[in-house]
Amino acid sequence: MPAPALAPERPAAPRPLAAVGVAEDGDEVSAAVDTHAPDVVLMDLWMKRIDGVTATRRLRARQNPPEVVVLTTFDSDENILHALRAGAGGFLLQDTPPPEIVDAVRTVAAGDPILSPRITRRLMDRAVTQSDTRERARAALEALSTREHDVVQAAAEGRSNAEIATRLYMSVATVKAHVSSILTKLHLDNRTRIALLAHDAGLA
Incomplete structure (x- = not known):
């Protein structure tokens, strides 16, 4: 008697994302993280009192820190390198389509880095001429x-x-x-x- 056919397993649905809080400035980020305990923080670079690089560095120095994805319009080489060296796991430009931002959050939450394609190209070009x-x-x-x-x-x-x-x-x-x-x-x-x-x- 032939073995019964088994239905293929359905792929697991991606974990739903939720925005749990907002910080108006870099000096409010730590308190917001204490309150909401997010897995990933979307960080702007330009803020009035404490900039996003400093806020990122402070977050990543904590025990069990959240991952950080920089989402900004400021894409100079200086900003990119500062953010990555501060511990950001991703760097996206604000014209990134929303579905790609969602994918980036999931990617960084899983422990993998993510960069906008334009950022990757610039870093590659920089590496070629770096020596x-x-x-x-x-x-x-x-x-x-x-x-x-x-x-x-x-x-x-x-x-x-x-x-x-x-x-x-x-x-x-x-x-x-x-x-x-x-x-x-x-x-x-x-x-x-x-x-x-x-x-x-x-x-x-």
């Missing part, structure tokens, strides 16, 4: 003193003047003086360029 760029950046940084190197390193990590002052045991005024000297020596026009140069040199 030559790194040598030029390191040569430029040789003009700095040891203390100025320390300031550059901290700035590349996205730290504010106050955070740099605390870390390096100096006053905020001294940090500002170092930043001014660095800008002059490297012929740069703002501290964003300092951070990018530091990234190019492989300091962060």
Whole structure:
């Protein structure tokens, strides 16, 4: 007697997603996470008091932290690298279609990273030219003193003047003086360029 045919198993339905809370600014993120215990946080970068990179770094330093997916319009190389180094598991642009955002949340919740295709392409292009760029950046940084190197390193990590002052045991005024000297020596026009140069040199 032939064995009875078995119906194929239905694939498990994806776990439903729910938005459990909203934080208006980066300084409200930790409290919102304490209240709602989300698996994944969608993080903007531009916020008034505490930016998304700092908020991400603080979240990822916690015990059993939620995953973070950056969802933003600010897609400069600096922002991408800062966010990823702060612990973000994904980086999406705000024009990403909603179904792809949902898929990204599920992917990151499962422990896998996700990047917008445009971001992936840019990082690949950056990797191709990184070697030559790194040598030029390191040569430029040789003009700095040891203390100025320390300031550059901290700035590349996205730290504010106050955070740099605390870390390096100096006053905020001294940090500002170092930043001014660095800008002059490297012929740069703002501290964003300092951070990018530091990234190019492989300091962060």
